[in-house]
Structure formats: C-alpha cells, structure tokens
Amino acid sequence: MTKFSVVLPVRNGWPYVRECVESILAQRYPHFDLVVLDNQSTDNTVPWLKSLRDSRIRLYGSSSPLSIVDSWRRVVGIERQEYMTLIGHDDLLDPGFLETIQRTIERYPDAKLYQTGSRLIDTSGNTIRSCRPTPERETPAQYLQGRFTYKRDITGTGVVMRSVDYDRVGGIPAFERLFFADDALWLSLMQGGYKAFDPNELFSIRMHPKKESTTKPSSWPALLLGLNQFAEFLKAYAAGDSQASVAVANEGTSFMLRYHQNLYILALVEASQSGQRIEPATTSRISESLRNCAPAAADLLRNSFSLRAVEALNAGPLRRTVPLLWGAYHRYWMRAQ
Template sequence: MRSFSVILPVRNGWPYVRECVESILAQTCPDFELIVLDNQSTDNTVPWLKSLADSRVRLHYSPAALSIVDSWARAVAVEKQEYMTLIGHDDALDPDFLLTINRTIDRHPEAKLYQTGSRLIDSVGKTIRGCRPVPERETPAQYLQGRLTYQRDITGTGVVMRSADYDRIGGIPHFERLFFADDALWLSLMRGGYKAFDAAELCSVRMHARKESTTQPSSWPSLLLGLNQFADFVQDYVRSDAAAQAVVVQNFPDFMRRYHNNLYILALLEACQKGHKIDPETANRLFASLERRAPAATASIRRSLTIRLIEVLNASPMRKTALPFWEMYRRFWMHAQ
C-alpha cells in the first residue's frame, strides 16, 4: 500500500471544513496523513481541528494573513508522503477515494497523474450533477481538447500526483487568485505522459457563492488576468508537443472568444450592480485582450443577443433588472453544462 498526503489549505472554512476533514479521516486506505495549512482563520476552524487529537492530522499555521496564491504555495515547503492530493476546504472525498487511486496506480504505474470521477454539490450537499467523464488514459492534447471545447469540468479536488513531481515544478502556478492554475498544473505534470482516470465518482466539489473560484461579476478583472496568464502558458507549452499544438491552433481562438464574451457579461453586470453604465475603458480593456489573442473573434462579441440585451438594460434606468436574469441563467448553466 502506497502512502498519501492530503493537503488542505484553509482560511475561515467553517462549517464546511468539518465535513471535508471528516471525509478525509474516514478513508479506507490505511496509510495517509492530512496536512492542514491554516491561513489565519478566525472562526471555529482551528479550535475544532485541535480538538480532534488525531495523529494523522498535521496542522501548520501562517504567521500572517496570506493571499490564496501564497497560502496554497506552502504545499511545496511541507514534508509529504510519496503521493499527494490537494483539496478545497468545502469539498469532500468518498471513503474509497485513496484506495481506488492506489488501485489505479497498480494498473497504470507509469502514469503522471491519477484521478477519479467527481460530482458537483450545492451549499447543503445536494448533488447538482456528475462531472463529465474523461478517457481512462488522457494525454495533454486530449486534456486541452476537452478544456478548450468546454467538455471538461476543471477542479482541483480529486487529482493525485507524486509529491516529488509537484515539488520539482514548483507547485501550483502563481496565477491571479489561482484562476486557471489547476489547468497549468495538470498539464505541467502530464508533460510527456498521461493521466490515468477511474470513472467511479468518489469526490464532491461544492459550488456556492462564497467559493473562491465561483464566478461573480466583480471577479472579471482577476479572471481576465488569469486567462491571459493561462494563454501565455499554453502558447509556451505546445512548443514541445505537436499534438497539443494542433489542438490549440484549432480550438484556442473560439475558447478565447467565448471566455471574453462571458467576461464582458460579468463586467456589464458589475456596472448594473453598482447602478451605472459600464466604463468605456472597461470594454476597451476586454476587447483589446481578445484582439491580442483572437483578432478575428472581436467583432462577434456584440452580436450576442444576451450581451445586446444586457447592454440595453445597462444603458437604461432599469439596469438593475438585469441581475435576476443573470441568476436564472447561471443556475440553468450549472445544471445543464
């Protein structure tokens, strides 16, 4: 049986952190540890963790409040077992997750990464839907094909790697608020190899308003920066992978068009929330970003009926009526995609 480290960065994770930790400690795999990287929590997170008195739990404290990027970066510095996995404090593992990963390593000892199926859950733990399955052997080109065509659910929970490989590449990339950092991390670790996948749904990924990665209108500047960091990463990455390069040439322009389209919607909605028309400089910033990445796609943004409707509402005294429509659309997208 292999040994595993489950690494949990957290800041004020109560009450979800309790369910997360209990799910980890309930693993049927006997050889694992839980490394908690607390980031100056002021709620019940640390007192409850201390009350566990469980030798499998190692608690590390931050001497000062850290950004999410710097908090997760600490995973490189801590001593770890042979294999490791990262988990968000509001996610959870099924009891057989690590045991199934161990069996997957037996079947694919040469793989670079290991993953099981997952499900999306809401704030109270109700299943929204299962995440899309991926090939049993997924190459970087296949990963990019799914990602750039919106046929993959990208989560940080449920993926296991060799600790030495994680440390060798410097850990998770320091992208803005970690947007798209998971993509870059998995691709970096898969380089020259593949990810082995077991279809059993053994992880729960929670989607709720407080989640760091949840898309909110005000998050569009950070998303734009992270998107462009990812774009730079991809362009560099495919230079040494012909199959991945072919996928990017074919799919990246439309991926960027769709993502900038959504970011413009978020920017419009942020202006509606604040009760004013969108700043022309904001629109120019988004259009300039798309022009740099996919010039032929720039004109298509304002042809979107959704955008045209929100632009009309944003320019009118009824701009705040756009917000309920967005919430309905967001919920529909979460269930349907």
Template sequence: MMTFVSVIMTVRNGEPYVEAAIASLLGQTDPDFELILVDNGSTDRSVQIARHFQDDRIRIIELGRDIGRTPALNVGVEQARGDYLAIQDADDLSRPQRLAIQRAFLSAHPEIALLTSRYRYIDASGQQLFEPPPPISDVQTTWNLLFINCLAHSSMMVRASLLRAYGGYNPAFSWAQDYELYGQFLRQGAKIAVLPEILADIRWHPQSLSQVVDQPTRREPLQTSVVNVQTWLPTWSTQRLTLALMPLSQKILPTSAPAATDTIVLLAELLPVFVQQRSLNVAAQQTLRQDIAATIWTLVTTADAQHQGAIARAYVWTTLRYFGWGMFRHHLIPHRWLFARLLFGARVANRLLALSRLRQRL
C-alpha cells in the same frame, strides 16, 4: 516510515464545512495517509475543530496570517512526506474509497503523472446539485484542458516528485492555480487521466472562492490557455491568441468576422501539432475532429444571426476551408436551412426553402 499519500488541505475561516471535510478523509477505506492542514490565518474556529479530531495522521501548520491560497498550497507541498500528493479543499468532501482507488491506479500506471476523477456538485447543506457528464477519453480531456479547466482540484492526486520538479503551484495565480498547474504538466508532455468513478463532492456556496473573485482575477484561466497553446504554436502572438481563444476559454463571442476566423484557424493549426505530440492513432484523431466540429457548431449557432451573421458565416466558411464538408456532416441535414441562411443570406435561403416545399407538393 514514509506516509504513502499526503493530503493537502488549506483553510481560511472554513468553520462551517471543515469538520465534514476532515471527517470524509478520516473515513477513508485506505488509512495509510497523512493530512496536512495549512491554516491560512483563520480568525474563526477552524483550527480548534481540526484539533478536536485528535488523530495522529493530521498535521496542522498555522501560518498566523493570510499569505494567499497559492503560497499556502506550496507550504503543504514542501511539508508533505508522501510519494503521492492529493488535494482537498476545506469545503469539499472525498468519497470513502477515493484514496485507495487513486493510489492503486497510479501504482499500476506509472506513465500517468496526474490523476483526477469524476465529481458531483453539492450545495451548502450537502444536497446534490448536478453531475457533470463523464469524460469520453483521456485524449479529449487533455485537448479540452488546452482551453478550459475541466478537472476538479479536490479530486486530484499527483506524483510528488513531478509536482516539485515542475516548481509547484505558480504564485502569480491567486485563483486558477490548479488550472495553471495542469497547464504545466501538459506543456511538459506529462500524461493526465480521469477516473470514471465519482470520488469527490465539490461544494458550491456563496463564500466559495469561485464566487467571490474579482473580474481581473477571472482572466487567469485565459492567461493559462494562451501559454498552453503558444507552447505549440509559437508563431502566434499573445494578443492574437488571446482574441482567438476567448470563445473557447471564456465563452466570449467575437465582435468581428476576422476574430471568428482566427478561432477556426487556431483549431486547424493546433490539431496536427497535438496529434503529433501525443502520437494519436486514427480513431483518436477522428474523435477529436468530432469534438472540434461540435465546438464550432456551438459557436455558429450562438452567434446572433441578426447582428452577427457575418461572424457566423466566417465560422462556417473558414471551417469548410480548413476542415472540409465532412466536419459538418452530422449537422448538414437537420440544419440545412440554417446553413443556407448563414452561407448565402436569408433571402437566398428563403427562396431555396420555398422551392423545396414546392417540389414536395408536386
């Protein structure tokens, strides 16, 4: 009989955490699944620990050498027998109801292609570090995914047929293969949803992949973001998009006012295309505009006023040109003097402030 859910776990020298990771899956309230453990050339006791469980639901595939995380994931995808594929890293944990909740949701919502959930971060000993804020809406999650990876791979469940139809994981990505996969789904117009329940614990420790990748590899998310946006804005060159997306994708501030201007122009041109592609109603559009306003305001206030005043002014003036005063309505009153300084310079702003205080005394 076909296993309804296949859980894919790749491991390489995961001895400190793999036992707890497997136990969190075998303790699921929904027992109808298989665990495909792909050992990627471990030289420690990872495989022995997995065999110690003696559970028929565990299928161990030993590759014999390190072929890379992404190819190992694709081996798991090829071997999986389930209609739904779930991912769990060998150092993370699944909450007991994870598979049951996600399977039920995908069964009830055939329009959803890829599903994740809220999560929390834990340390090497399993102690809670923090919980990222809950997603406000699936629309905002989809919008944010154009620029950053805001999902937890170890909370993902996806329809196996679609994952294979889209070509599986891109082997050109050695680190951000999960974000590139989400990008594939976005570019195909597939719908992604995030459950409000916390169903996964993501472990931060010195040996985790996110802590040991080199700087060139860390640019993989930016590469994905460029491809995501270029799909909808094909007239933008790769070089121009890369510079415009750096503040959004990698939090790297621009070094010139024209680059800052391009970031706002990018958002202004992308928004109507996104609205049309996703057939968003007026309420969803307004929510996105508020989200964009908050993003731009963060860019404005993080620009160094002394050395990058021109950049901050470029953000403000370009936003006013493309979005209007309404974009900043929540920031105008509480931050009016900062606005004046950015728009007109410190000397004019100080004079306006002095006049305001004089009027108050009179």
C-alpha cells in the same frame, strides 16, 4: 506500500471544513496523512482540528495573513508522502477515494496524474449533477480539447500526483487568485504522459456563494488577468507539444473569444448592479485582452446575440433587470451543463 498525503489549505473554513476533514479521516485505505495549511483562521477551524488529537493530522500555521495564492504556494517544501492530492476545505472525499486511486496506480503505474469521477454538490451536500467524465487515459491534447470545448469540469482539487513531480514544476502557478492555475498545473504535470481516470464518483465539489472559485460579476478583472496568464502559458506549452499545439490551433481561438464574451457580460452585470452604464474603458480593456489572447478573434467580441442583448439592457432604463436575469441564468447553467 503506496502512501498518500491529502493537503488542505484553509482559512476560516468552518463549518464545511469539519465535514471535509471527517471525510478524509474516514478513508478505507489506511496509509495516508492529512496536511493542513492554516492561514490564520479566526473561526473554530484550528481549535476543532487540535481537539481531534489524530496522529494522521499535521497542522501548519502562518505567521501573517496570506493571499490565496501565497497560501496554496506553501505546499512546496512541506513534507509529504510519495503521492499527494489537494483538497478545498468545502469539498469531500468518499470513503473509497484513496482505495480506488491506489488500485488505479497499480493498473497505470506510468501515469502522471490520477483522478476519479466526481459530482457537484450544494451547500447542504445535495448533488447538483455529476461532473463530466474524461477518457480512461487522457493526454494533454485531449485535456485541452475538452477544456476548450467546455466538455470538462475543471477542478483544482481531487487530482492525485507524485509529490516530487509537484515540486519539480514549482507547485501551482501564481496566477491571479489561482484562476486557470489548475489548468496550467495539470498540463505541466501531464507533459509527455497522461492522466489515468476511474469513472466511479468518489469526490464531491461543493458550490456555494462564498467559494473562492465561484464566478461573481465583480471577479471579472481577476478572471481577465488569470486568462491572460493562461494564454501566455499556452503559448510556451504548445511550442513543446505538437499534439497540444494542434488543439490550441483548432479550438483555442473560439475558447478565448467565448470566455472574453462571458467576462464582458459579467462586467455588464456588475455595472448594472450599481445602476450604471458600463464604462467605455472597461469595454476597451476586455477588447484589448481578446486581441492579445486571440488576435484572429480581435473584432468579434460583440459577435454574440446574448451579449448584445445584455449590452442593450445595460444601456437603457431596464438595466436593473440584468442582475436578476443573470442570477436565474447562472442557476440554470449550473444544473444543465
């Protein structure tokens, strides 16, 4: 009998956490428990969880407020079933999620990871779009190829793994605010094997302004640091996987260049929000990061029409229009990708 633990780290998740927990408890597959790692919530999260009096729920608190990194790192060492999955407090499981994962495990018993199709939803639970599909059997090299060419929706939740493997790799890496830590975790767990994928959409990822992983102009420094941590991880990972090394060699430079260009645009938007011209030190910081992550693209940061256009707006009297244009573009991008 396959048993699962659904692990939910949360801090002040109300009201989304209610819908999340209800979706977990509504699973048709009966052999699971819900492990809630509360991070000193001050809203209705904990009182409501306790009011459920459901034996499937195990609630752990924290003695002091934790960063998102430290909160999620608590997963290692907590008692879990043979298989586990992480879920954000604002995400949802369809009733057949665990049931389908259990069948996928029976079909691919040697897989390292298991995943179903998913969708992006808005604050009200309406579907924004379906997430991009992945191969039925995805290797680390295929994951990197899809990631580098923006043909995957990367999520830190909704992926099922063996608890012993999660502990073996040390849990989710302590990257800055967990940016790119999910990439490193999945690659570490897949090493030498593959991920099995069922195309049925049975997981919802909620997108809203307060979501920790939502890209905001002010998040560019944290993203930059996380990206550099991911680049260092990739160097070590590629050295031990020849196929992954090919993917990094073929697509890694263009990925790093495009990501740095996007972060530069975020920095331009942040400066424009304050009515300021971007600081030369900020430009230099992003340029040096690109040089570190992708030496071959070191001089290509401004090799983008859209970036130069935003840069020109930021330098002139129309800089106040930059945040408005970025907001409109970001809404379009979320639906069109």
